[in-house]
Amino acid sequence: MxxxxxxxxxxxxxxxxxxxxxxxxxxxxxxxxxxxxxxxxxxxxxxxxxxxxxxxxxxxxxxxxxxxxxxxxxxxxxxxxxxxxxxIDLKECILILNKILIEGCTKLENYHIRYLFIDEFQDTDDVQIEVFQRLQKAINADCKLFVVGDLKQSIYRFRGAKLSAFTKLKGNNSDGWDVHKLNINYRTDSRLLNLYDEIFKSMGSQGTLPYTYEKDRLSSEVCKEAKDEELLVCVPCHAKDDDIRYETIMGIIKAEKIKLEKLMAHKELKKEERTIAVLVRNNWQVDSVLKAAEKDGGELNIEIKTGGDLFQLESTIDFYKLVSALCNNTNPVYLANFIESNYTDLILDYAKLRGLSETETKKELVRVLDEFFELRMRKTWRKVVSEVYSQPVLFVLKQIYEALRPWKQYSKQFDGQKFYMSNYEYLLEKIIKFSRVDALTLNQINVYLGINILTGQRQMARTVEFDDKGIHIVCTTVHKSKGLEYATVILPYTDDDIGNTNKVKLEANYLESKMSYVVQFENKIRESNSNYCDPDEFNEQIAEESRILYVALTRAIKNCIWIKNIDDKSPISWGSILED
Ligand SMILES: Nc1ncnc2c1ncn2[C@@H]1O[C@H](COP(=O)(O)OP(=O)(O)OP(=O)(O)O)[C@@H](O)[C@H]1O
Structure with a gap:
């Protein structure tokens, strides 16, 4: 540049x-x-x-x-x-694989693979489809492709997914395919499905959803506990005022929770049947709902699929305290910090330390640590310090972690321990990615952690599935809810203008030998090229948002509640589609 x-x-x-x-x-x-x-x-x-x-x-x-x-x-x-x-970079893998397959790869025949199964096929891009076809050919003539997908759930346009996915796969050989339709729904209450059908039919006739009554209508024999008037509910509110929107959301969740509690008193429910999901479009909306729940008094424990903040988790801070103590092993502050971490269960006698000089304090802390490490690792702290500089650093850190088991100190609950361990591993993966392993030093790890923690770098933590047999309330984006199901779906934001293409701040594509792009800079200056077509984008965007709404609605087992913003003036929004 x-x-x-x-x-x-x-x-x-x-x-x-x-x-x-x-x-x-x-x-x-x-x-x-x-x-x-x-x-x-x-x-x-x-x-x-x-x-x-x-x-x-x-x-x-x-x-x-x-x-x-x-x-x-x-x-x-x-x-x-x-x-x-x-x-090789992960993002390059599929391109390299495609190039290898174009050049020919005879070894694949030796594997005698008989089937390739692909789920969520509607989300594949053109190059991935070519790769599957080439793989099938390269394996052998008898290898069969088995693909499952639903075009109505195609919500990865930004990753190159197109509605032509199945047509492209079939190519000129439609006869070579056995097509089966799955028209029975085992998830959703049949009455709710009937109400949905009216909405989907209308979207289909307007051309925003690939849905026709004859081909796509699902039948269901599922009958859940909601009363007829509770199946699909619109809650109007003056959402121009954020406080009112969030009060309304909290009120709905609480009311649904009470209904589920009553139901659970005389019926055993699967986890999904005990879960209320607040489904949103963007991560900032997840944050806002969480903040509202906190403001509400924290009585509602909302789980998020977007995870917490990796660099602010205890597993990360503990690890930083360990690494800092090793790096600054003559500084009493770092030693005391480490002793206070979950790596040890030692209790420091601060009254005693207060009367000591810095040298004496350091001596005392090292003595305490030597004793502790002798007990837990059969070697002194000083020996560990010398090893960390003479042996591969990650190997020594791993030994310390496994011997001191900080997750046990962090939580007495299995789920908590699992969360700690899984995010410790995730952090190590990040560190390894940041630097080539063989060149990694203790100081580099210290600096890496220091910068990320102190500057508040945001990195989603790993979540761990758990079930305490109670009611779960989750808040997540529709994209992350794909393939999942929940007793109740709540849609709190249905007022976004889905036809507003000015919201597209950055897009680039390469289609039919034309590269297109549009960019909007922070000072609102825009640039696009002649291949970028705004009206096309307008229609594509509405169609994709309609499919995202389809995914959101079809996650519901029992009922769906959506908030209608009475103050909304958007010409086309989820709200206007639902109201139609
Ligand atoms: N044959 C069946 N009999 C009873 N229940 C079934 C059957 N098939 C699926 N189910 C149940 O129906 C629900 C939906 O199934 P599944 O998630 O496999 O559907 P799907 O087609 O992948 O849905 P989607 O694409 O909308 O996510 C699940 O709770 C599953 O256990």
């Missing part, structure tokens, strides 16, 4: 000053374009200059040049750099 800017400045010395957007934002956005293409398994090498169209707004008239000479070039250099270390 700097090279590009220098070159441009040679032509126009005032180039940098004339840039209409900040350089850091320009860098961020052009890398964003690269990510959007890679998300769809698009190989940059296949895009030629003539396929990039021309800039439309002309705020950044050199945008194509920038993409070609910086983005594509940087990505090429990065991937070549990885090859030197015999590594």
């Amino acid at each position: 700097s090279e590009f800017l220098e070159n441009m400045e040679e032509e126009n010395p005032n180039f940098a000053n004339e840039l209409p957007v900040p350089v850091y934002d320009l860098k961020k956005k052009i890398m964003g374009i690269a990510d959007r293409l890679l998300d769809k398994s698009i190989d940059f090498d296949s895009i030629s200059g003539s396929e990039m169209g021309t800039t439309v707004e002309n705020n950044i008239p050199y945008m194509n040049k920038l993409i070609e000479s910086v983005v594509f070039q940087a990505e090429r250099e990065y991937l070549d750099g990885m090859k030197i270390y015999n590594e």
